[in-house]
Amino acid sequence: MGLPTFLSKVGLPSTEAETVALLRCDEVSEVRCFVLGPRKISNIPQACELWLRQNGLEDKAQLVIGERPDHYLLEAQAVHEPGVVPVFWTCAVYGKEKELFFGDAVNTHMFLFSQVMPLDHMQLACLPGKLTLEAVRTICDLELLPGHWKRLASHPSPKPLLNGLLDHNPQTTWVEANSNGFAAEMVKSGQADACITTETARLEQGLERLHDFGTPDMVFFGGVTKHGVELLKRVHESLSLATIGF
Structure with a gap:
């Protein structure tokens, strides 16, 4: 096998805009984007779809939903179909x-x-109709949870937002969710009492917002596998030769 070597960028355009333009060429039949699920209610698939729209790639794009970036990276690397560029999406605060x-x-x-995209309103949410207004104020202002609450769910990345609640409520433990969307599903199914999730996921699952953490900008990254990079290099070479008259 030997020691690993980073993939060279020699043969690719010098700017991201020029590289994106290669995806619009006829030689690229599909841009297959691997994103975090469930469905399209988490931030990564929303950022991916925004990128596709802004770059005019919606008509040749397909989204493949996965449970974890390290898993769907391997799925992307298994793609070797002619004309298909696999793109796997992560974000700047992904823990791994x-x-x-x-x-x-x-x-x-x-x-x-x-x-770059503002996060879909990150918020603390629970099942509706379970708390009085005073109880909600106690959670938000004093960081004190109802005594019967035992589990708070979130993806590992925004977990620090829960540190105060976990410190002040020793009866409550944190449970890991694979995404913000999955965290909302855990509350809906009774696996957790509250969660950090997105506005889109909260609405889909019919949860009640307790606190809105806000919508800071986040950077999302589209990575391209070796198969996709080699295809883009061939397209770039073909265009370069055509330009100089060969």
Whole structure:
């Protein structure tokens, strides 16, 4: 096998805009985007769809929903179909970003594409009709939870937003969710009493907002596998030769 080597960018355009333009060429039949689920209610698929719209790629794009970035990276790397560029999406605060970069993604261009997008309102939510207005104020102002609440769910990335609640409520434990969308599903199904989730996921699951953490900007990255990079290099070479008259 030998020691790993990072994938070279030699043969690709010098700017992201020029590289995106290659995706619009006829030689690329499909841009297959691997994103975090469930469905399209988490931030990563929303950022991916925004990027596709802004770059005029919706008509040749397909979204593949996965449970974890480290899993769907492997799915993207298994794609070797002619004309298909696999793009796997992560975000700047994904906890295992460095493990992917120096690990399974070493033979990809993990940050070839990027998209800045405000996060879909990150919020603390629970089942509706369970709390009085006074109880909600107690949670938000004093960080004191109802005594019967035992589990708070979130993806690991925004977990620090729960640190105050967990410190002040020793009867309550944190449970891990694979995404903000999955966290909302855990509350809906009774696996957790409250969660950090997105506005889209909250509405889909019919949850009640307790606190809105806000919508800060986040950077999302579209990584391209070796198969996709080699295809883009061939397209770029073909266009370059056509330009100089060969």
